Amino acid sequence: MSNSNTNLLWLSSLRFLWKHPWHFALSILGVALGVSVVVSIDLSNNSAKKAFSLSTQAVTGKATHQIRGAAENLNEDVYRKIRLEGKIRKSAPVVEGYGRIDGLNRTFQILGVDPLAEGPFRDFASQQAGIELSEFISEKNTGLVAQAVAQELGVSVGDTLELSVGGRAYSLQLIGTIDASNDRSKRALENLLVVDISTAQQLFKMQGELSRIDLILPKNTEESVSIIQSMLPDGATINRSDSRSETVAQMTRAFEFNLQALSMLALLVGMFLIYNTMTFSVVQRRQLIGRLRALGTTKQEILTNILKEAALIGLIGTVIGIVSGYFLAQVLLKLVTQSINDLYFVLSVQELSIGVYPLAKATILGIGATLIASFWPAREASEAEVSTVLKRSSNESKIMERLWFLAGAGFCAGLIGVGILMIPGGGIAAGYSSLLFLIVGFSLMIPLLVVGMAHIFRPIFGKLNGLIGKMSVRGVVTELSRTSVAIAALVVAVAATVGVGIMVDSFRTTVVSWLETQLQADVYVQPPSAVSRKADAELDPKLVDLLKETEGVADYHSVRSVDVSTNFGTDNLVAIDQGASAQRTYQLKQEAPNFWQRYTDENIVMISEVYAYRNNVALGDSIFIRTEQGKAGFQVQAINFDYASDIGTITINRDVYNQYFDDEAISGLALYAVDGMEVDELVEKLRSIAEGMQEVFIRSNRGLREASIAIFDRTFTVTIVLRMLAMLVAFIGILSALMALQLERSKEHAVLRANGMTPGQLWNYVITQTGTMGIMAGILSIPLGILMAYILVYVINLRSFGWTLQFMISPGILLQAVGLAIIAALLAGIYPSLKMAQSNPADALRNE
């Protein structure tokens, strides 16, 4: 095909798009919204990852290896031994934790270092960096922050910073600022407070203990590692310094994947809309295409031309999507960071980092998805027989003949989807692929279902709205090649919102009912924790004693939560001091005989179902934990439901824990009120006792439940935002598809007007028809939505996290879906009927 020839065909296409601005704009909007959601999720995930990686690099420095203790800490004698006996000069002790600086609404990582040993590790914390040694290691609490942080706080060297660590307040003198050499270091240091090691030990109540020892080992490390390992006490281990960040990164993998998958779902909905608009655009031009074919334009040229149009729509939509995605990412970043902080680890992300990868991915997805979605309509247009292409009715009769074939193909696609679900060991990706097949399968059945529904609707609408009612329903069937595609697009879009809505509802209902069982005590006491769903801070022992002995407290039990090293990596170990009464609190999924009788004195543990799923551990298997007494094996004798953590926990009896760990600390306290005591009154009493000692959360059962649900809702905000975006895509889709359909029928409307239909009757006709399509789409979206929810809850959630959820279908969500479809459909009818009512039917009746 010559260039000039291409140009003229292309020019014709461009003019067609230009002559149908609504259609053109809505196609672009469909792509833009899909791309925008994908870009925003990618940018916010990547920014969170980047921030994590920068802060990890900053605190890890040039260390190649790290020594860590069995529980969370390590005795500082180990450092002396390594440095003096092991003669490992490139070693540095580190005490680290989290705290907040008054005046800044974010959590800081507090890094306690020995500036004398820091030289080879972290430039900013070493003596060479200009730290005034005498001031830094003085008895006073002193520290350093980045220059930008000092500016943000409005403080200068010599000023005092007010700190809050684990609910305790401290004052710290700023003795210097760290001058970040470049933007990267600036971002890495924006949440870091560097203090002397003894200050850190005091802040974290870790006298005589270290968080870790950093090492720089020569390249040939095998031998050195084994020598060092032999010098370590039981339970302590030496590992590559990057292995820990890998573990942490693994925690968020499923979380990130699911967000990405949900964003892809929005893109899929967008693809259906693109398919719809492109099909419509092609159907609208069947005669024009027929003329071109009659003049000698080849099928290939038609196909290429329509795909070029799609590429243009894809390109413009992608550019708009990327720009809007950037702004959306600013909002989502806060939500994603909040979720990571609630669920996994402390992370502060101050700005969006824009990588080439998310932008390239968005461009490929945006243009690629548009081309894929447009390929079939384009192919159908190019393959059409020239002799019949000039008659639209031939296309309608063709789809009527193919109703059963399409439904059969849909059924087969559905079976493939179910088959994929059945693949043993199929992962999350298999779950989403199956979802895709089921969506496509259901969509292919829609023409048949529409015809079936029209049979039912016709007499009903006839009774309600007379001849116009009947005509409206009949019109949906006579134009099936257009209406079925529009309805299918609406069904998928609305079903996506139903699916995600049911999933969130099911999750919430399950968590609420679990909390009711889990929270048996009257009052709960917890120190503020850096990660909302983890109890990583300690209660002051004096405060614990005072609270336990408060008048009105009948009974109590405590919880200790620590991170330990097991044969599966770093895991959360929870020690509970409750006796057999704990069985009232814990809902067990599986248990060995007499579990509760044996768990107070045997080496057995209870694991959460998430832990069992993640690590493929079953009842009777053993978990090996590095304890201070060496590596010890614990048999899994119960699996419990636990929705607090998607990482999973190992629960052990406190007496058994004490045999292996020299740790008296308490992370949380549950108190029972004496009979007749008002819980709120007891809470007030306990709060007044705690005042001035340690900042702790003292909450009633109801208060804690509400706080937990608030955290749950917060972590699902991203999902809800995505669902709302999918609803927006759906709404625009419905609007665009139906509006375009009605505008296209202006000639038919003119014929009706010419035959005596009044503007009011025409309005009635158009609105009834779009309303009928809205009702059909709304009704059909319910089974597909429930199917999608079923897969999200029982397959994707299970494969991502391992949670057992109660399937909860709330009528509200279903009504919302049908309502969304109908309202959008009715709105879509307004403009065409207004336009038709105002225009002269003679104009529409004229030939081109």
Added chain:
Amino acid sequence: MAQNKHIQLKDLSKSYQEGDNNRSVLDELNLSIEEGEMIVLLGRSGSGKSTLLNLVSGIDKPDSGQVIIGGTDLTRLDEKDRTLFRRNNIGFVFQSFNLISTLTAQENVLLPLKLKGNANDDTAVQFLEEVGLGDRTDSYPDRLSGGEQQRVAIARALASEPMLILADEPTGNLDYETGRNILDILNDLVRKNGRTMIIATHDRDICKIADRVLELKGGTLHEVEHSTETVR
């Protein structure tokens, strides 16, 4: 003589399935046309005139028989080659004009030229001037009257210098006066450029411009005596 014929249709049959019935439209039809000949094809609605034109142009394929144009048997070509043959050798004039609504009059005329790779804006303008639309080159079809649209279609059909022009009820959508006018233009230009043309119509008035008049009846062609008052 037969082997020198410009266009030959041999034993051409075509039928359509209508529900359970098989309706035969063309039944072993034979026709030979010489170069530069103007044939008028008469027939009632539904007699198969358009079907015959579709077969001659390669838009459709016969159930059996041969369509030989300038020595090329179209029935032996695949769909793509038939399209390319049509592009290079056949010009169309339709009853409903079938202009490309998104292209101007000049671009509509230019399109077949560009498809052939002979893009020449001057040729397009020249043909538009010949049909009396030299001042409407930039007008879109919806701004032109029916007669004007058909004149653009004639210019388009002739501009690419096709071997054969097919006209399907070229005056069917026009009033009497405009129809005569269009017919005159078509006759003048086709004769002037020495083109071969088949006009399908049910308007017997058109016969006067024909070299030969044929009537399609019962799936076969019958020669019709007509007035010798041809417009040459």
